[in-house]
Amino acid sequence: MNNFGYARASDVADAMRRIAADPAAKFIAGGTNLIDLMKENVARPSQLIDITHLPLKKVEETKDGGLRIGALVPNSDLAYHPQVETRYPLLGSAILAGASQQLRNMASTGGNLLQRTRCLYFYDTTTPCNKREPGSGCSAIDGINRMHAILGTSEHCIATHPSDMCVALAALDARVLATGKAGRRSIVFSEFHRLPGDTPQVDSNLQADEIITAIELPPKGFAKNYTYLKIRDRLSYAFALVSVAVGLDIEGDTIKEARLALGGVAHKPWRDRDAEAQLKGAEATRDNFLHAAETVLRDARGFGHNDFKIELARRGILRALSQAARGTPQSQADKRIK
Numbered sequence: 001m002n003n004f005g006y007a008r009a010s011d012v013a014d015a016m017r018r019i020a021a022d023p024a025a026k027f028i029a030g031g032t033n034l035i036d037l038m039k040e041n042v043a044r045p046s047q048l049i050d051i052t053h054l055p056l057k058k059v060e061e062t063k064d065g066g067l068r069i070g071a072l073v074p075n076s077d078l079a080y081h082p083q084v085e086t087r088y089p090l091l092g093s094a095i096l097a098g099a100s101q102q103l104r105n106m107a108s109t110g111g112n113l114l115q116r117t118r119c120l121y122f123y124d125t126t127t128p129c130n131k132r133e134p135g136s137g138c139s140a141i142d143g144i145n146r147m148h149a150i151l152g153t154s155e156h157c158i159a160t161h162p163s164d165m166c167v168a169l170a171a172l173d174a175r176v177l178a179t180g181k182a183g184r185r186s187i188v189f190s191e192f193h194r195l196p197g198d199t200p201q202v203d204s205n206l207q208a209d210e211i212i213t214a215i216e217l218p219p220k221g222f223a224k225n226y227t228y229l230k231i232r233d234r235l236s237y238a239f240a241l242v243s244v245a246v247g248l249d250i251e252g253d254t255i256k257e258a259r260l261a262l263g264g265v266a267h268k269p270w271r272d273r274d275a276e277a278q279l280k281g282a283e284a285t286r287d288n289f290l291h292a293a294e295t296v297l298r299d300a301r302g303f304g305h306n307d308f309k310i311e312l313a314r315r316g317i318l319r320a321l322s323q324a325a326r327g328t329p330q331s332q333a334d335k336r337i338k
């Protein structure tokens with residue numbers, strides 16, 4: 001057992017002051033990931049800074065008609081929020097595909113973004129892991145890597161980001177609002193998480209002295225033609241092998257705008273703008289969907305146990321695009337797609 005201190009932040013400025021004064025400290029929100037990591041001796045913070053009493057629990061409309069979600073809004077409250085149910089059902093579906101009801105009640109919006117990988121070697125302190133202990137090696141590359149990444153990997157780490165919510169946020173073009181010593185900033189979602197490169201211990205571009213205060217969604221929610229498809233070993237309470245978030249804006253059979261992001265395949269939610277550009281202006285056909293899938297997976301590489309993910313992702317993309325095009329987010333194969 002490692003000793004650690006505990007302090008309750010009184011406001012955002014106080015939280016920032018405390019984290020800046022003690023770089024080995026960690027914020028604690030729902031605690032559903034951090035406490036597990038501490039129990040497994042993977043995380044050893046000097047101090048827990050409790051942010052659960054900060055006023056970051058509101059969901060409110062922005063001036064431009066989008067939505068601002070406070071960093072402490074619980075995942076369940078967000079999924080069932082009327083604005084999310086009606087305007088951003090892709091986000092609600094992704095949240096409800098994750099964890100369990102009890103965990104979603106505790107888990108916060110900000111904490112979900114910063115949850116750490118579920119790579120088993122990362123949790124097993126008896127094995128080498130560059131993410132846990134930089135320079136020690138990666139046990140997964142030649143080990144059991146069935147759950148691991150097929151895109152954006154490096155020779156140092158092939159872990160995946162485990163969040164479902166973040167895949168929808170990537171597709172929806174969200175922004176992360178953060179505050180730190182240098183002031184406030186708004187981070188484009190696709191630039192929030194990082195690829196492993198040669199520093200896999202760093203998951204995101206959030207600075208050590210920054211706190212996430214909110215997530216902002218633009219007005220467009222793709223509420224009519226969307227799908228969050230999560231493929232996993234069990235129907236609930238399992239992390240994604242592959243997940244696909246799709247939002248389409250369709251007129252007749254023509255796609256005016258497409259959003260496509262994948263989970264379970266990379267160190268960050270994987271959004272492919274080339275595939276989206278290919279779909280823009282194209283007809284909603286099986287061939288065009290397959291073409292987009294090939295584009296997303298053009299550089300995919302398996303590591304043995306996870307080779308199957310490449311074909312699974314291809315089929316997942318095809319199915320998710322087909323469901324979204326038909327406007328039946330949870331249905332099976334689409335007979336109307338040519």
Ligand SMILES: Cc1cc2nc3c(=O)[nH]c(=O)nc-3n(C[C@H](O)[C@H](O)[C@H](O)COP(=O)(O)OP(=O)(O)OC[C@H]3O[C@@H](n4cnc5c(N)ncnc54)[C@H](O)[C@@H]3O)c2cc1C
Pocket residue numbers: 026027028029030031032033034035036051071072097098099100103106107108109110111112113114115162163164165210211212213237238239240
């Ligand atoms: C058994 C189990 C199954 C799960 N299954 C899924 C699943 O299928 N899909 C899925 O998406 N998730 C799943 N989860 C993960 C769960 O969604 C996350 O643990 C949760 O979202 C983390 O939120 P939290 O508030 O509890 O974070 P915490 O554990 O409190 O914090 C996590 C990290 O975020 C940091 N942090 C928290 N808030 C802020 C902030 N505002 N600013 C800066 N840093 C902050 C903390 O310092 C810590 O490093 C599962 C978890 C468990 C335990």
Ligand code: SF4
Pocket residue numbers: 117119120121122128129130131132137138139140141156157158159200
């Ligand atoms: S994949 Fe990443 S997290 Fe897993 S063992 Fe390798 S370095 Fe560690």
